[in-house]
Structures are given as C-alpha cells and as structure tokens.
Amino acid sequence: MVFSRFFSGLALALGLSASVAPTPAEASSRPAAPGPASPAPGTVRKHLIYFKDKAGTPHQLSRPQTFLSARAVQRRQRQGIALLPRDLPVSPAYVQQVKAVPGAQLWYTSRWFNAAVVACDSATLQQLQALPCVRGARTLNRGLPGSRKRGEGExxxxxxxxxxxxxxxxxxxxxxxxxxxxxxxxxxxxxxxxxxxxxxxxxxxxxxxxxxxxxxxxxxxxxxxxxxxxxxxxxxxxxxxxxxxxxxxxxxxxxxxxxxxxxxxxxxxxxxxxxxxxxxxxxxxxxxxxxxxxxxxxxxxxxxxxxxxxxxxxxxxxxxxxxxxxxxxxxxxxxxxxxxxxxxxxxxxxxxxxxxxxxxxxxxxxxxxxxxxxxxxxxxxxxxxxxxxxxxxxxxxxxxxxxxxxxxxxxxxxxxxxxxxxxxxxxxxxxxxxxxxxxxxxxxxxxxxxxxxxxxxxxxxxxxxxxxxxxxxxNPGAPLATQAASAQQNLFIYPNPVKETELYLQLAVGFQGVPLRVRIYDARGALVAEEQVAATTAAAVRLQPGVLVKGVYTCTVSAGREQRTVRFVKL
Missing domain, CATH: 3.40.50.200 (Peptidase S8/S53 domain)
Known part of the structure; x- marks a missing residue:
C-alpha cells in the first residue's frame, strides 16, 4: 500500500521513532507499548516549544514525498493547493538540540506550528527556552487532574x-x-x-x-x-x-x-x-x-x-x-x-x-x-x-x-x-x-x-x-435521477399536515394500474402501518393506517421494483 512508502517521513514529522510510528492497516491487537512514566505531581509538565525557523531542514517543497504520502500530495493538487514552508517538518538539528537537554522528553513535533511537545520540569524548561533555536514556550498541562473535566455532555x-x-x-x-x-x-x-x-x-x-x-x-x-x-x-x-x-x-x-x-x-x-x-x-x-x-x-x-x-x-x-x-x-x-x-x-x-x-x-x-x-x-x-x-x-x-x-x-x-x-x-x-x-x-x-x-x-x-x-x-445539467424525481413530484400525501384520520396518497403515473405495497414508519424508523393497495387507475387512494400519534412519518410506496418515499406530519 502507498502508506508503507512514507511512514519513515511521517515518523520524523511527529517526532516518533520508527518503532513507535503508527503503521496503517495495523490492528492494535497486541498489548500496548507503555507510554512515558508518570511524572511527579506538580513537577513535570508538557510544553509546546516554538522554534524560530526551519533552517537546515533536509526536506524540500519540490520533493514532498519525503514527508507526505502520495495521497496527501494528490489531495492538494486536485484542489489547487500549493505546498508552503509550514508543510515542511521541523529542523532535525533543532530536534536534536532539544533532546540533548537533560530531562527533556520529546513527545511530538508539529510542522504547522514549527514546534515540539516536550515534557520536562521548570528548570529544564528554562534551559530549553535559552536555546538559540527556541523563540518561546507555552505550558500545556498544569497541576493534578481535577473535577472540571467537561465532556460533550452526551x-x-x-x-x-x-x-x-x-x-x-x-x-x-x-x-x-x-x-x-x-x-x-x-x-x-x-x-x-x-x-x-x-x-x-x-x-x-x-x-x-x-x-x-x-x-x-x-x-x-x-x-x-x-x-x-x-x-x-x-x-x-x-x-x-x-x-x-x-x-x-x-x-x-x-x-x-x-x-x-x-x-x-x-x-x-x-x-x-x-x-x-x-x-x-x-x-x-x-x-x-x-x-x-x-x-x-x-x-x-x-x-x-x-x-x-x-x-x-x-x-x-x-x-x-x-x-x-x-x-x-x-x-x-x-x-x-x-x-x-x-x-x-x-x-x-x-x-x-x-x-x-x-x-x-x-x-x-x-x-x-x-x-x-x-x-x-x-x-x-x-x-x-x-x-x-x-x-x-x-x-x-x-x-x-x-x-x-x-x-x-x-x-x-x-x-x-x-x-x-x-x-x-x-x-x-x-x-x-x-x-x-x-x-x-x-x-x-x-x-x-x-x-x-x-x-x-x-x-x-x-x-x-x-x-x-x-x-x-x-450538477445542474445532470440532476440525480431526473425521471424518478419527476415522478416523485406527483406522488404525495394529503392533507399534510394530517389533523384527522383521513389520509390520501396521490399516485404518480407509474404507480397507477399496478398493485402497491404501502409502509409507514415513525420518526424512529419503526414500522407502524402496512397495507396492500389493489391496482387502480384512480389519481388517488385512501390509506387506512389506523390511529397515528403526533409526529413525523415516512411513507414508502412500492410498485414492483419501483419505490418512492414521501414524508408527512400528523398533528
């Protein structure tokens, strides 16, 4: 597969070793590799370390295959999107300078932010900020896990x-x-x-x-x-x-x-x-x-x-x-x-x-x-x-x-x-x-x-x-299923919204003269009514769905292999 040709570059882009870089199509069935050891509370934190530039990078915009998959390049080309310096991986020399600081644990690097995620204590952070290649830092986590975790509330x-x-x-x-x-x-x-x-x-x-x-x-x-x-x-x-x-x-x-x-x-x-x-x-x-x-x-x-x-x-x-x-x-x-x-x-x-x-x-x-x-x-x-x-x-x-x-x-x-x-x-x-x-x-x-x-x-x-x-x-010149859409226009439920028990189905031409199977589903997709309608040349037929509670319904009408769906509301 195409992925196997770029993952060494991807590993570099993420700041991962080749043994840790994720490989596509690989199910995680074996035991997970352990992550970094838990830091002492209040001491080791993660920081986003921003670099000054991308000087010395061995990668070139003219050769994106060293850091992007062919599919990634094709996506840009298809949409007319040019490669920019932000797409280049961070400078390997800068990565090595970070790794050389005792106590600095490199987790990832970011091409777009020209930065690295590094775990370290405050003293080590000061040393990192003093590096000539670093322009700034932002702390990403503070203190112990608290009770303010806010999920989506589902x-x-x-x-x-x-x-x-x-x-x-x-x-x-x-x-x-x-x-x-x-x-x-x-x-x-x-x-x-x-x-x-x-x-x-x-x-x-x-x-x-x-x-x-x-x-x-x-x-x-x-x-x-x-x-x-x-x-x-x-x-x-x-x-x-x-x-x-x-x-x-x-x-x-x-x-x-x-x-x-x-x-x-x-x-x-x-x-x-x-x-x-x-x-x-x-x-x-x-x-x-x-x-x-x-x-x-x-x-x-x-x-x-x-x-x-x-x-x-x-x-x-x-x-x-x-x-x-x-x-x-x-x-x-x-x-x-x-x-x-x-x-x-x-x-x-x-x-x-x-x-x-x-x-x-x-x-x-x-x-x-x-x-x-x-x-x-x-x-x-x-x-x-x-x-x-x-x-x-x-x-x-x-x-x-x-x-x-x-x-x-x-x-x-x-x-x-x-x-x-x-x-x-x-x-x-x-x-x-x-x-x-x-x-x-x-x-x-x-x-x-x-x-x-x-x-x-x-x-x-x-x-x-x-x-x-x-x-x-x-696709204004070639709309989806034009003929079916035309037939659909003449197949509808009335009155809509429905207030009483009378419910009629207006028949499209293709649905006249043939037996019909009518199924009505509620808003949750549950089948609430089904009936067979004998072949008729009439323009409309009365349906007998029984008592319907208030809500939105979908009526599916089948005539042999042809099928249409219309919606109606019961008040």
Missing part, C-alpha cells in the same frame, strides 16, 4: 425494540433526514474516501458485529493513541465507538451508518480523565498525521472551553477563529484541503451557551443538533463566533440518535457529538459523488441545500442539508 439510553423492516434499523431516521438513504441508493456509500475520527477511545470496534465489514474489508487504515503515544485505541472511553458507528457501522437489518464503505483512521486525542490544553495539542498532531496520511475528512466530536486550571479557561472573546490551539489547528487542516467536521458543543442550556473550540474555526463545517422532528435540540450550542461568523454551519439529528455500543447493542444518545459524524458520513458520500469539488465547495453546496439556506441563523446555521438537493445544485 446521554445514552437503551433504544426501544423496533420492528422496522428496513436495513438501517434504528439508524434510518438520521440517515433519511439528510437524504443519505437516497445517496446510498444512488451508489454513494463513501467508497474511496478516508475519514479520520478524533475521540477518546474506540473499545469494541475490534469485536462488535456492526464493525465486522470494516475489519474484514481492511478499511481500518490506521490507529494511533496520541494520549499514550502508542497504537492501542480499542480501549479508554466508548465515546469514540458511539460516534464512529453513526458513519461506519454496517450490519444490515440492525444498523447502517451514513458512510458504511469509507476507510477510517482512528485517533485518540482526548484524555477523558482530565482537561488540559495538551489535548488540543494532541488534536494538532493528529491533524498533521491525518494530512500526511492523505485523509479527506476529519470528524471531531470534541470541544474545549474550560480546563482543570481555571486561569487558562477560554472566554467567548477567544472564540474568534484564531486563538485556541485546536481552532488554529482545524483552520490549518482546512487550508491543506481536508474537510473538517466538528461538533458545535452541548452548551445551549448552560450559562456558556455558545459553541466551543475548535468549532469557531474558519473554513470548517460545524454541526449543531436537531431532533427527529427537525427542531433544534435545546442543548445544541449556538453561535455566532466572537468575530460575528455564522456558527453552527449545518445541523443533523443529535437528539435520540441511534448509536452502537462496544458490545454491539443499539442504544440512543443525545449530543452534537452524534450529529457531527452522522453528517460527516453524508459529506463523504457527497464528495464521492462529486470528486471534482474542493473541500470548500463541498461545504458551500451543502449549505445551499440546507433547510434554512435563505435565512441562516445562530442556532442551526443553514439548517439541515439534503444530499439530493446539494447534488442537483452541483
């Missing part, structure tokens, strides 16, 4: 049993809401796209049936744990497993995610036991890793505002797109052609209420949450950014979202952590269908397809995107 619950007669199982509503079901029917399931998932752990991904296809088809391109500096990712917090499942799970009849055929890189950047800016530095290093590997999309369900050391908490004024470490990293990831999808945050009901870093980054797709009725979830963080930009950009289902647990069960969870990957999977299918687009053009077309495209706001941005509408906007 809640999970057991999903009720469903008789949904569809291959998506309980994941049907969240996929249908974005047009991902139509996207899959059109043949776009993320094939050929690579997605890096940044999170706190992925237990069960190596064993759960929902991820069997991902494993068996060798679409787990790489794993790396940036917290412990090893390859072991099937451990720690299950949050990453839940998020990954909304895209990658593929167990027909039980659960299908929005990008079930994409290739994935699993990265632990988040330490769920504490909250320090070092996690943002992990995000930065992981983004550079993803860049070097040729990743197309980053899905990050992470956010930062408060830390265990309160004096370094971010303020709302800091959410200006250029202050937080993770925000600056996300912006640079976007600058090299990756499409960054990040959760808006779950602060909508709290005093903070606003988005969290890196959701304020420029040129990324920040995702808010809605419920099954397409209304904004009350917990979903709001915009705008401190400098007045619209955030979130788009929204997807994040309330009562179906997720897969490490033991393979399907539960439901609340959080923009889930709306983010649900949408990231649709992004993969849309980009697969439109490979000529740049990452920024993909974001633009999705925003133009949003349910609030004409009147974006600071709660859901441009609203809920739709794959078919976005595709047709990007």
């Amino acid at each position: 809640q999970t619950s057991t999903a009720p049993e469903s008789t949904a007669a569809n291959p998506y199982g309980k994941a049907y509503p969240q996929a249908q809401m974005l047009g991902a079901v139509r996207m899959h029917e059109a043949g776009f399931r993320g094939e050929g796209l690579q997605i890096a998932v940044f999170d706190a752990g992925f237990p069960g991904v190596n064993t759960a049936p929902a991820f069997a296809a991902l494993r068996n088809e060798q679409r787990l391109a790489s794993t790396f744990n940036f917290v412990d500096k090893n390859k072991a990712v099937y451990q720690r917090n299950s949050h990453g497993t839940h998020c990954l499942s909304t895209m990658a799970a593929n167990e027909p009849g039980v659960y299908i995610g929005t990008a079930p055929q994409a290739t994935y890189h699993l990265c632990i950047t988040e330490d769920s036991y504490s909250e320090h800016p070092v996690e943002e530095a992990n995000w930065l290093i992981a983004a550079e890793y993803a860049d070097s590997a040729g990743v197309d999309i980053i899905s990050s369900s992470l956010g930062y505002t408060t830390f265990d050391y309160p004096s370094i908490d971010y303020t709302y004024a800091d959410l200006n797109g250029r202050t937080a470490i993770s925000t600056r990293a996300a912006t640079l990831a976007a600058r090299v052609g990756m499409l960054v999808v990040n959760s808006a945050g779950n602060e909508g009901n709290n005093t903070w209420r606003y988005i969290t870093a890196p959701a304020d980054a420029d040129s990324i797709l920040t995702v808010g949450a809605v419920d099954s009725l397409r209304g904004r979830a009350s917990f979903s963080s709001r915009g705008p950014t401190a400098d007045g930009r619209i955030k979130p950009n788009l929204a997807a289902m994040g309330e009562q979202t179906a997720i897969v647990t490490p033991d393979g069960r399907v539960n439901r969870g609340n959080g923009t952590s889930y709306s983010c990957p649900v949408l990231a999977g649709m992004v993969a299918g849309f980009w697969q269908a439109n490979p000529q687009l740049t990452a920024q053009q993909v974001i633009s077309f999705l925003q133009r397809s949003g349910s609030r495209a004409a009147t974006p706001n600071d709660e859901v941005g441009y609203g809920i995107p739709d794959f078919v509408q976005a595709y047709n906007l990007a």
Whole structure:
C-alpha cells in the first residue's frame, strides 16, 4: 500500500521513532507499548516549544514525498493547493538540540506550528527556552487532574425494540433526514474516501458485529493513541465507538451508518480523565498525521472551553477563529484541503451557551443538533463566533440518535457529538459523488441545500442539508435521477399536515394500474402501518393506517421494483 512508502517521513514529522510510528492497516491487537512514566505531581509538565525557523531542514517543497504520502500530495493538487514552508517538518538539528537537554522528553513535533511537545520540569524548561533555536514556550498541562473535566455532555439510553423492516434499523431516521438513504441508493456509500475520527477511545470496534465489514474489508487504515503515544485505541472511553458507528457501522437489518464503505483512521486525542490544553495539542498532531496520511475528512466530536486550571479557561472573546490551539489547528487542516467536521458543543442550556473550540474555526463545517422532528435540540450550542461568523454551519439529528455500543447493542444518545459524524458520513458520500469539488465547495453546496439556506441563523446555521438537493445544485445539467424525481413530484400525501384520520396518497403515473405495497414508519424508523393497495387507475387512494400519534412519518410506496418515499406530519 502507498502508506508503507512514507511512514519513515511521517515518523520524523511527529517526532516518533520508527518503532513507535503508527503503521496503517495495523490492528492494535497486541498489548500496548507503555507510554512515558508518570511524572511527579506538580513537577513535570508538557510544553509546546516554538522554534524560530526551519533552517537546515533536509526536506524540500519540490520533493514532498519525503514527508507526505502520495495521497496527501494528490489531495492538494486536485484542489489547487500549493505546498508552503509550514508543510515542511521541523529542523532535525533543532530536534536534536532539544533532546540533548537533560530531562527533556520529546513527545511530538508539529510542522504547522514549527514546534515540539516536550515534557520536562521548570528548570529544564528554562534551559530549553535559552536555546538559540527556541523563540518561546507555552505550558500545556498544569497541576493534578481535577473535577472540571467537561465532556460533550452526551446521554445514552437503551433504544426501544423496533420492528422496522428496513436495513438501517434504528439508524434510518438520521440517515433519511439528510437524504443519505437516497445517496446510498444512488451508489454513494463513501467508497474511496478516508475519514479520520478524533475521540477518546474506540473499545469494541475490534469485536462488535456492526464493525465486522470494516475489519474484514481492511478499511481500518490506521490507529494511533496520541494520549499514550502508542497504537492501542480499542480501549479508554466508548465515546469514540458511539460516534464512529453513526458513519461506519454496517450490519444490515440492525444498523447502517451514513458512510458504511469509507476507510477510517482512528485517533485518540482526548484524555477523558482530565482537561488540559495538551489535548488540543494532541488534536494538532493528529491533524498533521491525518494530512500526511492523505485523509479527506476529519470528524471531531470534541470541544474545549474550560480546563482543570481555571486561569487558562477560554472566554467567548477567544472564540474568534484564531486563538485556541485546536481552532488554529482545524483552520490549518482546512487550508491543506481536508474537510473538517466538528461538533458545535452541548452548551445551549448552560450559562456558556455558545459553541466551543475548535468549532469557531474558519473554513470548517460545524454541526449543531436537531431532533427527529427537525427542531433544534435545546442543548445544541449556538453561535455566532466572537468575530460575528455564522456558527453552527449545518445541523443533523443529535437528539435520540441511534448509536452502537462496544458490545454491539443499539442504544440512543443525545449530543452534537452524534450529529457531527452522522453528517460527516453524508459529506463523504457527497464528495464521492462529486470528486471534482474542493473541500470548500463541498461545504458551500451543502449549505445551499440546507433547510434554512435563505435565512441562516445562530442556532442551526443553514439548517439541515439534503444530499439530493446539494447534488442537483452541483450538477445542474445532470440532476440525480431526473425521471424518478419527476415522478416523485406527483406522488404525495394529503392533507399534510394530517389533523384527522383521513389520509390520501396521490399516485404518480407509474404507480397507477399496478398493485402497491404501502409502509409507514415513525420518526424512529419503526414500522407502524402496512397495507396492500389493489391496482387502480384512480389519481388517488385512501390509506387506512389506523390511529397515528403526533409526529413525523415516512411513507414508502412500492410498485414492483419501483419505490418512492414521501414524508408527512400528523398533528
């Protein structure tokens, strides 16, 4: 594979030895290599050491293959993005100077920040700052782990049993809401796209049936744990497993995610036991890793505002797109052609209420949450950014979202952590269908397809995107399934909304004179009514679904091999 030709350069870029550098397509089944020994409390801390320049680097912009994979170079070329000095690895001579200081433990190096993550005590830090190659330093963690750890605030619950007669199982509503079901029917399931998932752990991904296809088809391109500096990712917090499942799970009849055929890189950047800016530095290093590997999309369900050391908490004024470490990293990831999808945050009901870093980054797709009725979830963080930009950009289902647990069960969870990957999977299918687009053009077309495209706001941005509408906007001369779309226009439910018990189905021409099978699903994808309609030449037929409770419903009408889907609301 192409990865084997660049990982020595990638190891150098990360400040790793060849024996520690993560290798793609390598499952972390063997015991994890131990990380650095725990430092004495209050003595050894991690710092971001900034270098003055990149003098003496053996790498050249004209020969990017020494530090980037062929796929990474192709991504830039395809989007007309030039290589810049920031892409070059840090100077090896400077790295050696840091290593030569007694007590300095080099963890990683950063190309984009021209910096190194170093663990040391305060006396050693002074020696490092005195080096002629160093221009400054920032401390990344202080004190002992505290009680101020702030996660995304998700809640999970057991999903009720469903008789949904569809291959998506309980994941049907969240996929249908974005047009991902139509996207899959059109043949776009993320094939050929690579997605890096940044999170706190992925237990069960190596064993759960929902991820069997991902494993068996060798679409787990790489794993790396940036917290412990090893390859072991099937451990720690299950949050990453839940998020990954909304895209990658593929167990027909039980659960299908929005990008079930994409290739994935699993990265632990988040330490769920504490909250320090070092996690943002992990995000930065992981983004550079993803860049070097040729990743197309980053899905990050992470956010930062408060830390265990309160004096370094971010303020709302800091959410200006250029202050937080993770925000600056996300912006640079976007600058090299990756499409960054990040959760808006779950602060909508709290005093903070606003988005969290890196959701304020420029040129990324920040995702808010809605419920099954397409209304904004009350917990979903709001915009705008401190400098007045619209955030979130788009929204997807994040309330009562179906997720897969490490033991393979399907539960439901609340959080923009889930709306983010649900949408990231649709992004993969849309980009697969439109490979000529740049990452920024993909974001633009999705925003133009949003349910609030004409009147974006600071709660859901441009609203809920739709794959078919976005595709047709990007391909005005060859819209998706033109004939089917035309027939769809004449197949609808009325009255809509439905107030009483009378419900009629207006028949398209292709659905007259043939027997029909009509199935009605509720917002969770459960089959609530089914009937056979005899062949008729009438323009409409009355349906008999029985008593329907208030909510949004999907009506699927089948005529032989032809099938159409329409939605209606019961008041």
